[in-house]
Amino acid sequence: MNIRNKLVAVLTATTVLGFVLGFPPKYGPCKVKCRTLGLRKCFRICRIATGDSIAFPCWKNCSVSINGPNAANDLSGCIQQCRVGKTCDLASNKTRLLKILKEKEPLEGPLFAKDGNLYIVLYTAGEIRRVDLENKQTIPFVNLSVDGFNGMPLGLQNGPGNNIWVTDMRLGLLKVKQNGSFEQVATKDNQNEPLQGLNDLTFDYHGNLWITAPYGPIAPQNFTDSEKPIVI
CATH class of the missing domain: 2.120.10.30 (TolB, C-terminal domain)
Incomplete structure (x- = not known):
């Protein structure tokens, strides 16, 4: 088996093992940001619970200015802040609809x-x-x-x-x-x-x-x- 085939086999086995054992998935944009910052253990920093997803506009606003020694914690914080659960409800600090005007007359x-x-x-x-x-x-x-x-x-x-x-x-x-x-x-x-x-x-x-x-x-x-x- 050549190196390429071995690599494919390892990746496939890892994916299957993760699925069987229920390893938590990772949020892709977080992993990119994590690696760009040169952080280690991005698989831990960017993991999300099975069945959850991340609201991208929220993530983009939250993560755009992350840098420095607290970057790992900040990235994890953004994951929690922008998490969308199985009920499709955003986390407790979710972006809400804001009332801009309160006019008596129809608009x-x-x-x-x-x-x-x-x-x-x-x-x-x-x-x-x-x-x-x-x-x-x-x-x-x-x-x-x-x-x-x-x-x-x-x-x-x-x-x-x-x-x-x-x-x-x-x-x-x-x-x-x-x-x-x-x-x-x-x-x-x-x-x-x-x-x-x-x-x-x-x-x-x-x-x-x-x-x-x-x-x-x-x-x-x-x-x-x-x-x-x-x-x-």
Whole structure:
């Protein structure tokens, strides 16, 4: 038996033996980090209980700055911190969902715009607001109103020229600039009829804008639900 075949046989036997005896598995990214740091006994440092797995985003954040004399303990600590058990629950110090805003009014259209800010709409107030994620509060950005009719925005989408395109139940299709000014882009369809109230929008790969219109004609008509939802 040549050296290569002997090596394969040893690895196979070790794997089978570990499976039969229930040796705990090792977390691969931990072993890589462990070896990069030049630590010994990585098989002990990086072992995890059978049936567990590790939440990689948690591991990445936890292990990125590990170095120095306590690296071995820190790696083991990350294993425990980011462990996902058989119940798929994270460990006690798991990453939790955080409530950023607590608004009384319904929220729609969350969008990270090209300026890096998060925007939302409060459609009952006819407003688009910028979200201050650090301080967990909203900042007024633009109040939508045309000829005395208040808007009811629902959808936001990034568009050409760093503009935010807005679908509105009462004002049709709008384009908002980064300085907060806006214009009505479309209020009528290709039959010269008033647009139905708009809901969602998206740009396809060819630059075409697709819009859903499930509400009645826009202002100055009275607001109603449409009997015939269409896609423009």
